[in-house]
Amino acid sequence: xxxxxxxxxxxxLPAAFGALARPKRVKVFFGGRGSGKSETIGRQLCLxxxxxxxxxxxxxxxxxxxxxxxxxxxxxxxxxxxxxxxDVRATEIRAAGSGGxxxxxLARNINNxxxxxxxxxxxxxxxxxxxxxxxxxxIPTFRKGGSELWVSFNPADEADATYQQxxxxxxxxxxTQGFHEDEYLYVRRVNFNENPFFPDVLRVxxxxxxxxxxxxxxxxxxxxxxxxxxxxxxxxxxxxxAVDAHQRLGFEPRGERVCGFDPADTGADAKARALRxxxxxxxxxxxxxxxxxxxTQKAVDDALAFRATALVYDNIGNGASVKTYATLGGAPAxxxxxxxxxxxxxxxxxxxxxxxxxxxxAPKTNRDTFRNKRAQYWWLLRGxxxxxxxxxxxxxxxxxxxxxxxxxxxxxxxxxxxxxxxVQRKRTPGLQLIQIESKEEMRKRxxxxxxxxxxxxxxxxxxxKSSYRYERRPVRR
Numbered sequence: 001x002x003x004x005x006x007x008x009x010x011x012x013l014p015a016a017f018g019a020l021a022r023p024k025r026v027k028v029f030f031g032g033r034g035s036g037k038s039e040t041i042g043r044q045l046c047l048x049x050x051x052x053x054x055x056x057x058x059x060x061x062x063x064x065x066x067x068x069x070x071x072x073x074x075x076x077x078x079x080x081x082x083x084x085x086x087d088v089r090a091t092e093i094r095a096a097g098s099g100g101x102x103x104x105x106l107a108r109n110i111n112n113x114x115x116x117x118x119x120x121x122x123x124x125x126x127x128x129x130x131x132x133x134x135x136x137x138x139i140p141t142f143r144k145g146g147s148e149l150w151v152s153f154n155p156a157d158e159a160d161a162t163y164q165q166x167x168x169x170x171x172x173x174x175x176t177q178g179f180h181e182d183e184y185l186y187v188r189r190v191n192f193n194e195n196p197f198f199p200d201v202l203r204v205x206x207x208x209x210x211x212x213x214x215x216x217x218x219x220x221x222x223x224x225x226x227x228x229x230x231x232x233x234x235x236x237x238x239x240x241x242a243v244d245a246h247q248r249l250g251f252e253p254r255g256e257r258v259c260g261f262d263p264a265d266t267g268a269d270a271k272a273r274a275l276r277x278x279x280x281x282x283x284x285x286x287x288x289x290x291x292x293x294x295x296t297q298k299a300v301d302d303a304l305a306f307r308a309t310a311l312v313y314d315n316i317g318n319g320a321s322v323k324t325y326a327t328l329g330g331a332p333a334x335x336x337x338x339x340x341x342x343x344x345x346x347x348x349x350x351x352x353x354x355x356x357x358x359x360x361x362a363p364k365t366n367r368d369t370f371r372n373k374r375a376q377y378w379w380l381l382r383g384x385x386x387x388x389x390x391x392x393x394x395x396x397x398x399x400x401x402x403x404x405x406x407x408x409x410x411x412x413x414x415x416x417x418x419x420x421x422x423v424q425r426k427r428t429p430g431l432q433l434i435q436i437e438s439k440e441e442m443r444k445r446x447x448x449x450x451x452x453x454x455x456x457x458x459x460x461x462x463x464x465k466s467s468y469r470y471e472r473r474p475v476r477r
Contacts, residue, residue, distance in 0.1 A: 011047065011082060013040050016194040019179075019186045020044045020150070026185045028151040028166045031223035034192035034202045037152040038125060042071060045101075045121060045150075046078050050085065053097030057121040062129040064105025067091060071125055072103050106134050117144050127153040132161035158225040158447065171448045172270045172288060175415040191222055214240070224418070233378055233436070234420045238385040239406070241392040243413070246280055246405040248392055253280035253405065254468040259303035260459030261313040262451040263292045263322055271295035272451035275306045276459040278468075279384070280405045282306070284416050286452045292318040296325050303335055309465075312458045315339035340458045342374035347461070371435035377461045378423065378436045384460075400470045412452065419453035 013020075017040045019027055029037050049055045059071050067073075067090075076088045087094040094100040099120075106124075122142050124130060130138075142149060155163050166187055170180035179188035192198045192206065210217040214236050218224040246253055255278030262272045272286040290298070303311050313322045319339065326337040349367035370376040384404040390396040391403060406413065426437045439449040 011043055012196075013043060014190075014195050014197070016188065016190045017041070017044065019181075019188065023146075024148065024181075024184075024186045026149045026151070026166075026187075028185070028187040029190055030151075030153050030155055030163075030167060030187070031190040032154060032192060032219070032221040034195060034198050034206070034221065035190040035223070036195040036197060037190060038071060038074065039197075041123060041125075041150060041152055042074050042078055043082075045123065046075065046082070046084050046086075048121075049095050049099055049101075053085075053095040053099050055095065055099040055121065056119045057099070057101050057123065058119045059101055059103045059123050059125065060106050061125045061127075062106050062134070064103065064107075067103060069105070070103040071123075072101075075101055106130065106138065117141065120144060120147050121150060122147070123150045123152070125152055127151045127162045128156040128160055130162050132165070135161060135165060155219075155223055155225040160225075163225060168447075172286070175418060175448075176270070176286060176288070176412070189223055232421055233382040233423050233425060234385050235389075236417065236421050237393075238389040239417045239420060241389040242385055242404050242406045244405060244408040245388050245392055245403060246400070249400070249403075251400045251470060253278040254470075255279070255401070256310065256462065256464055257306055257308040258459045258462055259299060259306065259308045259311045260455040260457070260461075261296075261299040261303075261311055261322070262455040262458070263295050263299075263314060263318040264449070264451055269449045270451050271298075272455040273299045273302055274452070274456040274459045275302065275308065276456075277306075279400060279403050280407065281410075281456060281459070282407050283410050284412055284452050284456060286412060286415070292321045293325070296322050300332065300335065304332060309334060310336045310338060310462045312338045312340050312462050314454065314458065315341055316343070338462050340373070340461050342372060344373040346370045346373050346376040369434055371431075371433040373461075375434050375436045377457050379434055381457050381460060416452050416456065419450035420456075422447055423450055423453060 014036055017029065017036075020041065021044065029035075029041070031037065045057055049057065059075070061070065064070050072091075072093070075093055078084065079086045079088055079093065085096050086100070092100055092102050102119075119142065122138075124138075139149065151162070151166060153162055155167070157163070158168070166185070167174065170185075170187055173180040174187065174189055179186065181187075192202070206217065206221045209220060218236060219226040256276075258276045260274040260276065264271045270286040270288050271290070271292075272284065274284045275282045285302075287295075287298075299311065299313075313319055315323055322337070323339055325331070331337050346366040346369070350365050353364055353366050353369045366376060370379065381404070384402065387398040388403040388405070391398050406416075410416070422442070424437045426435045426441070428435065439454075443449060
């Protein structure tokens with residue numbers, strides 16, 4: 001009699017989820033649709049349970065009215081697909097030993113879930129809905145030695161408890177390197193571009209949504225919180241239009257070489273610098289390590305390598321140390337230091353700001369238009385992005401000196417965009433002056449200080465010495 005061997009499909013897991021296979025008390029994976037979070041975590045848990053049949057796993061979510069609301073169906077399909085030696089029952093999945101999968105909703109069971117200490121793994125799926133009161137009870141109750149909490153979710157609102165607890169405090173590191181890790185916690189952003197099994201049907205839908213509603217695409221497929229940026233200064237579409245805009249419009253960058261430098265307000269903030277050549281932002285960079293002295297030296301070194309003639313720095317807080325560095329002989333020859341006081345009176349306060357009140361007989365001055373210097377230069381940066389979008393997308397002519405172009409090969413371009421689109425105009429009843437939400441106000445909303453974006457903004461806050469003027473009209477390519 002001929003015997004046949006059943007060939008089982010090989011289990012392949014995306015490399016972005018490698019941390020699942022090593023010990024860590026809390027592991028958090030968040031991102032957009034199609035990243036493979038649920039499927040990968042489910043497969044990894046099945047592999048772990050096959051290796052240790054006594055492994056006890058509780059699969060939970062905030063709301064579970066029936067087994068259909070849980071990951072029971074997905075895990076049952078994996079058992080059949082890969083022939084795991086598990087017994088699939090009506091409300092649980094049992095392993096060969098004493099282990100297995102159980103399923104519970106947290107909304108109705110949180111006060112009766114004392115048995116959590118007996119589980120080795122607690123997986124909270126779709127965790128964006130879990131409020132702070134549930135986390136406060138859940139984590140201390142789940143305390144078996146060697147136990148691990150696995151969390152997966154698509155961010156909803158930045159103010160949600162799950163985002164605030166597991167993501168917001170670590171956004172600087174996540175935006176810089178894609179993840180944060182310490183002795184207790186590992187948290188990583190994962191999106192469809194890191195999923196080699198991303199289905200073609202979603203790829204088509206993603207492309208269509210990106211074209212039709214870019215903000216919604218950022219939320220659905222890029223894992224950005226779904227916030228209404230009604231008062232955002234810079235739209236995501238404007239940012240994308242500015243990428244390599246000088247090439248798309250057919251002009252070469254000319255003018256000053258400037259380094260914008262934000263030494264960070266506090267020790268926990270990232271330091272950042274931007275390198276500008278004319279209207280072209282050649283590069284931006286942010287980093288966490290080192291003190292303000294180290295950061296200043298790095299900014300100076302980068303500026304000199306870039307052949308910059310000016311370094312504009314935030315002179316508030318840690319910026320005082322930069323001023324000391326410059327005045328005590330640290331400023332290299334040929335590199336002029338310019339302090340930027342965010343709360344200072346706008347530059348050229350008595351100059352008319354025609355763009356703000358073009359329909360009035362007596363245009364307002366800069367003093368009558370802006371609350372402070374930070375508002376003035378953020379508003380001017382907004383104008384550059386808007387005009388660039390008009391030139392690239394609508395074909396309207398603008399003097400290239402009034403535009404902005406972003407080097408498409410900047411390693412931290414994505415982080416720069418995340419920061420730029422979250423800076424908002426602040427509106428105060430009875431105050432007509434244009435003002436910008438402060439860094440402290442942003443931090444209260446769970447948004448890290450936009451140091452990278454501020455360094456770019458400050459790079460334009462220096463008098464233009466170049467007399468170069470573009471003679472020919474750029475056309476779209």
